Amino acid sequence: MSKPQTADVSLDALYRIFTIPEAPDSTLGKIERHLSENLAGFLNAHIVAKEKPLHEIEQDFAKSAIPEQPTFVSDHTDELLSKLVAHSVHTSSPKFIGHMTSALPYFLLPLAKLMVGLNQNLVKIETSKAFTPLERQVLGMMHHLVYGEPAPFYQTWMHSAEHSLGAMCSGGTVANITALWVARNKLFKADGDFNGIAQEGLAAGLAHYGYRKACVLVSERGHYSLGKAADILGIGRRNLVAIATDDNNRIQIDALRETCARIAAEGGKVMAIVGIAGTTETGHIDPLDAIADVAQEVGAHFHVDAAWGGATLLSNTHRHLLAGIERADSVTIDAHKQMYVPMGAGMVLFKDPSLVHAIEHHAEYVIRRGSKDLGSHTMEGSRPGMAMLVYSALHVMGREGYQLLIDQSIEKAQAFADLIASQDDFELVTAPELCLLTYRYVPAPIKAALAHASDSQKQQITPLLNQMTKHIQKSQRETGQSFVSRTKLTPQRYASQPTTVFRTVLANPLTTVDMLAEILQEQRQIAERAVLTQGALFAEAYDCGLLAKEPR
Amino acid sequence: MSKPQTADVSLDALYRIFTIPEAPDSTLGKIERHLSENLAGFLNAHIVAKEKPLHEIEQDFAKSAIPEQPTFVSDHTDELLSKLVAHSVHTSSPKFIGHMTSALPYFLLPLAKLMVGLNQNLVKIETSKAFTPLERQVLGMMHHLVYGEPAPFYQTWMHSAEHSLGAMCSGGTVANITALWVARNKLFKADGDFNGIAQEGLAAGLAHYGYRKACVLVSERGHYSLGKAADILGIGRRNLVAIATDDNNRIQIDALRETCARIAAEGGKVMAIVGIAGTTETGHIDPLDAIADVAQEVGAHFHVDAAWGGATLLSNTHRHLLAGIERADSVTIDAHKQMYVPMGAGMVLFKDPSLVHAIEHHAEYVIRRGSKDLGSHTMEGSRPGMAMLVYSALHVMGREGYQLLIDQSIEKAQAFADLIASQDDFELVTAPELCLLTYRYVPAPIKAALAHASDSQKQQITPLLNQMTKHIQKSQRETGQSFVSRTKLTPQRYASQPTTVFRTVLANPLTTVDMLAEILQEQRQIAERAVLTQGALFAEAYDCGLLAKEPR
Known part of the structure; x- marks a missing residue:
């Protein structure tokens, strides 16, 4: 230099x-x-x-x-x-399979440059012109993907000034906060001498309606942005209630119903129930139809966080996995995840186009009453024209193109799961429903012994296995050839111990099964070279009687 | 096609x-x-x-x-x-002087494409690596610009995992919400058996501290994003209290002090006072030092919304206009406004690097405790690497380059103000302090007569003048050659009537005074062709005795 x-x-x-x-x-x-x-x-x-x-x-x-x-x-x-x-970070490398950022189609790069060069501001027509109807169309198309309303519905609402089928935003976090903001303001709407929460604040709303608290319910696999939302919206994190999941990381409907009853008995109100369509850690999908039933029973807003899994709706092969999403009042989808658009293309969709009245706002110099300025219904103000890239991706790839991408991702995840299961020294922890799976390395003799281990043996050995997983993940990341991420789960079959696992997201179309085999081989080699960690692990396995002590 | x-x-x-x-x-x-x-x-x-x-x-x-x-x-x-x-919309056209989006330097376009192609996600190191320290440095440089702490301060805090000198975000709205979120959580911090507002919610916080309400104070020129923030944070818009301004659109300190006293007497608590450094409509700067005094007296968080005017700090000629900003607890600056970076480069800065503890959050798979992941202190989750473009702009243009740009913008605004004042049929409504000004068209005889008009005459003629201004602004926009925006002000010398004005932002370095003269000439021609609007205006001027009726 x-x-x-x-x-x-x-x-x-x-x-x-x-x-x-x-x-x-x-x-x-x-x-x-x-x-x-x-x-x-x-x-x-x-x-x-x-x-x-x-x-x-x-x-x-x-x-x-x-x-x-x-x-x-x-x-x-x-x-x-x-x-x-x-x-x-080489996020588009086919061996970077640890997070939800993957490769981009080539044509989006010059288009992104065009978008930046035009430097439109989507908050208002005066700085965006045709970009505003374009964004409304993108929201309409995505709304149609989720809710499938008939054409006249979209003719009526898609370009209506006072309505919105959704909002583009920087990402899933803003989308989730926006959805819960709408849900909160809808619950505490103006009534009699109460002017509504937007004007009078949350404390006045609770007092007016006589609720001791307002709660949001989501499975224990819910994304951390929901905790942020509970904090920002003034609800409080303790009123974001985590519901237990089953062995497949799906919300337990009985537990959900019981929690709703308990909250009501305590004088609280369930403001929203959040279903997850593709948990961040394991990619599992909640039983959305059953959640919709519960939300209807208790009169709660039903939000689906499909930041990851929403793109699955583009595949006719797999969209049935999200059955019930069409009953959601609001849905979060990130186009910068499985829709292969650059970072910064989140969105929230609203079933009812007038739902956004709950968060409407105006000013004198822009977003005037009756204008079609998008800014009157968004949490953000000035925003770039990212909707253009979603529009282009939908047109250039088409639904059928997306279907191929999504189907092959899921098939690849299933192939990887089979590959892991066939190894003596790897263990699949969560099987893929979408293209995410988790697994861990367990030395062959210990893996064999774990099949018959007691809960107390599992409790003793888990921290050492966690240490090994963490060591492998960090070493592999540091060598820079490939990257898987890690997280902690509490699988029942591991005595519900906090269990560190490798987490992989197989969205990059250029990742091959051969590459996945190489990644396992690299992890095995790192494990075998980790003499101290291996030693400690085997020592504990002998100590707790998982392995019979052998003479040295 | x-x-x-x-x-x-x-x-x-x-x-x-x-x-x-x-x-x-x-x-x-x-x-x-x-x-x-x-x-x-x-x-x-x-x-x-x-x-x-x-x-x-x-x-x-x-x-x-x-x-x-x-x-x-x-x-x-x-x-x-x-x-x-x-x-x-041709936002970079030198005759597009109506909003805060202007031209971009050429070198940012290929760099933006590089940024998009790298597709980093700034929420965590694992998907951003060197972009994380780069963003921390950009925040450090901007912090230094505002607060000017000595070098060891930045050596200690700039890259500290548990601290943050600020947060990059999509825009000024998210920046303002983040600042007030921090202010709210700091006010309602954990205390005794109260676990803090983040955990327990706003109603519990008010009850614990015995406040009847929490208020945010800002002048009546405050940006509409503050209303959104009051709504989202659960404070309620009625507790965002607008303080009267003086003739120069600056907050009246006496009125501010009186309002603080009134809120305290009512059992409320002033959570934050917001000073404006560059109002959106007129570009005026509040007396920040005096606001800082009041905030200190009443123990309120002092936030400065310098989304527009913050860049003025880069000019040694004009940075004195923002004196007192260094006493702010938090400051909003938009690099996509007067720093000539593409849309999507907002930021909030925090005087005290540990202030972000009030909004800290963690997860298992990212932003783990002790990690340097930026996401643990931001409202947004996944975010693009826009900080790179700010970094490049600061380096390629240098502070001195920015100073030239800012100085010539302000000089140009002054020249335009002189030009307007010298016309028989235009009237300067607000003089430029930065590079914003407002004005209106008033036919020469009416302008002359208005100098001696009574309040009631002003009240009668204003709606007709407003109609004319609105007509000119819309017609000019529709011809597509040039664009000024419009807003409503309530100037005392117009009997505090809601007065529609042209609003111009002279940030584009390629705008010349000749072009500004052409814009006036175009407006004059539109006015002269507007026979019906002119007729109604003159009829009213005769009716209210502003002009003597002449024989037809």
Whole structure:
């Protein structure tokens, strides 16, 4: 990297950066061409495989003063490449199967640049024009995917100023908060001399309606954003009630019903019940139809967090897994997850187009009453035109294209599950319903012995197995060739002990089963080299009688 | 536009879109080159000047079904160009001076594409790596810009896992909500047997501390996002108290103090006082130092909404206008406004790096306790790496580059104010403090007569003048050559009548004073052609005795 030099500070120089494009043979021009022509090659060439410790990377980002002088674009680009790009994460690598960020289709990159160049602001028509009806159409299409209302429904509501079929937002967290905000304001609506919670606040709402508390119910696998929502909305995290799950990480309907009864008996009100369509950790889908029944019985808002699993509706093969979602009052879907759109394309959909009246707001200079400005029904204000990328992805890939992608992801997860189950020294912890699964490494003799172990033996050995899983996951991540994530579950068959597991998300279409076999082999090798961790594990296995002590 | 054809539906075809770039001579390839080589030319060539009515545009976005079959990228791109791009808003046009979205420096476009291609997710290190320390540095630099702490402060806190100097977010609205969320949770912190509002909720917090209500105070010029925040946080909009402003749209400190006393007398608690550094409508800056004094006296959180004006701190010439901002507990700044970064680069800064403990949260699979994952202190979850674009802009332009841009914007606004004041038929309504100003058209004889008008005459003529301003603004927008926005103010010298005004934001460095003169001339011509509106206006002027009736 050349030492950055000082660029010219003058108005002329500044006008140039606003008027004269980067030359094609400049550093940035070359990078751009490289990106356009071969993104995978660019990333492979620039993202270093070996992990540099974070504290070393931090040394490159240690200055707190804004530089006084300008820097030449080419010098700055060199610096970005060596300091930032080289040490970013290759999320589109087919062996990066640990999180929900995967590969992007090529055509979205130039379109993203076009979107950024147009620099529209979707809060209002005056700064977005055709982007506003486009976003309304995207929401209409996604609404149709979930609710399948007949065409006249969309003719009436899709472009109606006072209504909204949903809201695009930065991500699933904002979508979930928005849905519960709507649910809260609907519950505490204006009534008699009470002007509604939006005006008078939560305490006045509880007092007016005579509720001791307002609760949100979700299975213990609920996403952490719901806890944030309970905090932000003033409900309180203790009123986000976790319901026990069955062996397949699905909410127990009996427990849900009992909890509703208990809350009512305590003078509380169930404000919303959240069903999960694709838990973040294991990809399982709650029995949505049964939850809808309970929500109807107790008069609660029914929200479905389908941030991950919502895209499954695009597959006619698998959409039956989400049966009941069409009864939800609101649904969260992230297009930047299984719809292969870049980061920042979340959305919430509303069954009833007038539901957004609960959160409507106006101002004098924009989002005036009666205007079609999208901002009157969104939690965010200024927002970019990400809806364009969802629109393009839906058109270029088509529903059938998405179906192929989703079907092959699920098939691949099933193949990986079979592969894991056939190993002597790996154990499938949660089988895939969508394309997520969890598993762990267990040395062959211990795995064999665990089949007949007592609960107390399981309790004793689990912490050591957890240590091993954590060690493997971190080491594998650090070698930089492949990445699986880890989480903690409490499976009944492991005596409900907090159990650390590998977590994989098989959404990248370029991941092959051979690569998955290599990942297992790499994990096995890391485990075998971990002499101390292995030693401790076997010592405990002997101590607790899981393995018979053998003479040394 | 060619009729879209059906593309191939096969896994092979899908793999191709993930692995084979768009050919340089494809439609999309050509667009991309055009964008790179001449963005302004591209926009001028593609964005149609004449406004097409929204209801006609909506016809192009009317389908609610997701297409079954894929479409060729080139066909889809043609469609996007004719339906969407042609009818988008030319926000970077130097005559688009109505809102806060302006031109972008060229180098940010390829960098934005790189950012999108890397597809990092800033919620956690595992999907962002070097982007995490980069974002922390950007927050550190902006913190330093506002608070100017000495270097050791940043060495200690900038990269500390349990601390945060701020949070990047999608925009100023999320930033303001985050700041007030922190303020609320700090006020209702854990105490004795009360576990804190995050756990127990707002009603329990009010009860524990014995407050009848929690209030947020801001001048009547406060941004509408603060109302949303009061709603979402459960405070209630009626507890967002608007304080009267002086003739320069600045909060009246006496009124603020009186309101604090009244709230205390009513058993309420002032949770936060918000100072505005650049009101959205007029660009005025509250007396921040004086507000800081009041906030200190009553023990309230002091937040500054500098979404627009924060960038002024980059100019040594004008940063004194924001004196006192360094006493704020939190500050909102939007880099996508006066820092010339694309849409989606908001941020909130915290004076005290441990303030974020009030909103800390964790999960099992990410943002674990002790990790440096940014997500443990943000309202949003998954987020793109927009911080990179702020980082690049700060480096390539340097503080001195920004200073030139900001200084010339303010000078241009002053020149425009002088130009308006020198016209017989235009009237400056609010003079620029930053680069915003408001004005209106008033026919010369009426303008002359208004200088000696009674309050009741002003009351009678104002609605007619408002009608004229609204007509001019809409007509000018529809001709598509230039754009100013409009809002309503209540200036004392117009008998505090709701007065419709033109609002301009002169941030685009390519806007010239000649263009501003053309905009006035265009407005004058629209006014003169508006025979009916003129007629009604003059009739009222005669009726109320503002003009002497002349024989016909």
